[in-house]
Amino acid sequence: MADIGGEGDPLVIMAHGDDIGLMVRYIKDNGALVVTNVGGLREEDATGVICRLHTRKGHIYTGCVRRVHSCAHVRPDSDNNAPLNYNTNVEFVLDEDVKCRQDVLDLGIRVGDIIALDAGFHMNNGYITSRFIDDKACIAVLLGVMKYIKDNNIVCKRNVKAFFTMFEEIGHGGAWLPDGTKDIIALDIAPVSPTQVSSEKKVSLFAKDSRFPYHYEMLTELVEAAEKIGVDYEIDVFTPRYGTDSDFAITAGNNVRHAALGPGTSGSHGYERTHIDSLNNMYQLLLQYIIG
Numbered sequence: 038m039a040d041i042g043g044e045g046d047p048l049v050i051m052a053h054g055d056d057i058g059l060m061v062r063y064i065k066d067n068g069a070l071v072v073t074n075v076g077g078l079r080e081e082d083a084t085g086v087i088c089r090l091h092t093r094k095g096h097i098y099t100g101c102v103r104r105v106h107s108c109a110h111v112r113p114d115s116d117n118n119a120p121l122n123y124n125t126n127v128e129f130v131l132d133e134d135v136k137c138r139q140d141v142l143d144l145g146i147r148v149g150d151i152i153a154l155d156a157g158f159h160m161n162n163g164y165i166t167s168r169f170i171d172d173k174a175c176i177a178v179l180l181g182v183m184k185y186i187k188d189n190n191i192v193c194k195r196n197v198k199a200f201f202t203m204f205e206e207i208g209h210g211g212a213w214l215p216d217g218t219k220d221i222i223a224l225d226i227a228p229v230s231p232t233q234v235s236s237e238k239k240v241s242l243f244a245k246d247s248r249f250p251y252h253y254e255m256l257t258e259l260v261e262a263a264e265k266i267g268v269d270y271e272i273d274v275f276t277p278r279y280g281t282d283s284d285f286a287i288t289a290g291n292n293v294r295h296a297a298l299g300p301g302t303s304g305s306h307g308y309e310r311t312h313i314d315s316l317n318n319m320y321q322l323l324l325q326y327i328i329g
Contacts, residue, residue, distance in 0.1 A: 038198060038199070038200050039198065040197075040198050041193055041327075042192055042193050043192060043193030043194060043195050043196045044195070044196055045196060046195045046219045046220070047195070047196040047218050047219055047220075048195055048196065048220045049197075049200050049220070050197065050224065051223045051282040051283070052199075052200075052201055052223075052225075053172045053175075053201070053202045053203065053204070053210050053225070053282060055203045055206045055207065055210075056076075056153070056154075057075060057078045057169065057206045058074075058076070058078060058088075058152055058153050059073065059152035060073050060150070061146065061149060061152065062123075064138045064141045064142065064146070064148070065138065067136070067137065068131070068135035068136055068137055069130050069131075070090075070131070070146075071129075072102065072123055072127065072129050072152060073123055075151070075207065076206035076306070077305075078154075078306055079307065080121035080122060080123055080127050081121055081307075082307030082308070085103065086168075087099065087100075087154075087155045088154050088155065089155070090150055090152045090153075091153065092145045092146055093147065096145055098146065100131040100132050100152075102127065102154075103127070103129075104121065104126055104127060105125075105128050154169075157308065160313075163312050163313045165311050166310040167308070168307065168309065170226060170309040170311055171309060174226070174300055174302070175300070175319075177316070178320050179199055181320055182199075182320060185324065186328065191328050192328075193327050194329050195327075200214075200215075205285070208285070209285055211223065211283060211284075212288075214291050218293055220294045221286055221291075221295050222326075223283040223297040224298065224319075225299045226300060226301075226305065226311070227243070227271075227273055227299045228279065229301050229303045233275070234272075235271055235273045235301040236271060236315070237301045237311050237315055238269065238314040238315050239270055239314075240263070240299070240300060240315060240318040241270065241271050241273045242256055242263070242270055242297075242298050243256075243272075243281070244256060245274045245275070246276065246280050246284065247277050247280055248280055248287075249284075249287070255294045255296040256296055259298060260272070266321060268318045268321050268322045268325070270318065281297045298319065299319065300312075300315035
């Protein structure tokens with residue numbers, strides 16, 4: 038939590054820092070690891086990815102998530118068309134000489150250890166591709182806004198707090214808010230698909246998601262701020278499986294106005310892509326809304 042300054046009617050701007058990943062669920066007799074997902078990481082988005090396993094003692098081991106019968110040339114016919122499933126045919130294989138469960142235990146690896154996927158960051162022609170742009174891109178924009186305000190000794194029109202939540206991906210990110218909060222804005226990705234109007238080069242303002250509509254007047258204020266400075270934006274509705282930190286704040290019983298906005302992004306919970314223009318539009322809109 039960072040207080041950016043200003044007086045009166047506190048506004049909290051939230052971006053979540055919890056990447057999704059995996060956790061060790063069980064150590065198999067052959068030294069491979071059964072894993073469970075943390076957050077909405079699908080099996081198909083985890084397999085074939087280089088990862089780092091973090092032990093509770095601070096040791097880091099590399100390895101790969103793969104199908105149990107990973108080689109198509111010798112895969113049993115019975116498993117050939119079986120869907121990927123963490124419980125049955127997906128495993129994490131260590132880059133270590135382990136042949137049995139005890140070998141793994143001797144490395145200090147235990148059930149509950151976290152496995153982090155390599156981000157695979159790439160940028161070309163303004164397009165940014167990486168795992169977990171949701172929500173690293175929004176964190177970057179919010180930090181940029183904070184830096185601009187500090188470097189230029191700007192006083193916000195109202196009190197503004199930056200809140201980096203850590204639990205949005207697992208379901209309770211914005212449930213707690215600082216005392217006195219009047220308004221909240223969640224920064225989150227705007228999914229791009231054939232059924233959406235969001236664009237990878239624009240900032241999206243959220244009208245509704247799978248839970249309920251966002252605050253009508255607050256959305257109107259954001260639209261007016263965007264149009265005042267010529268920000269390239271869209272208003273979009275995200276259903277049937279989408280929510281933000283703002284939703285958790287409302288369902289927890291906080292009496293606040295709530296809004297959400299974010300960069301148009303292709304893909305989610307796997308390998309995702311946005312464009313620097315979208316991040317810049319988002320950055321300009323936030324600055325206009327909080328400092329005028």
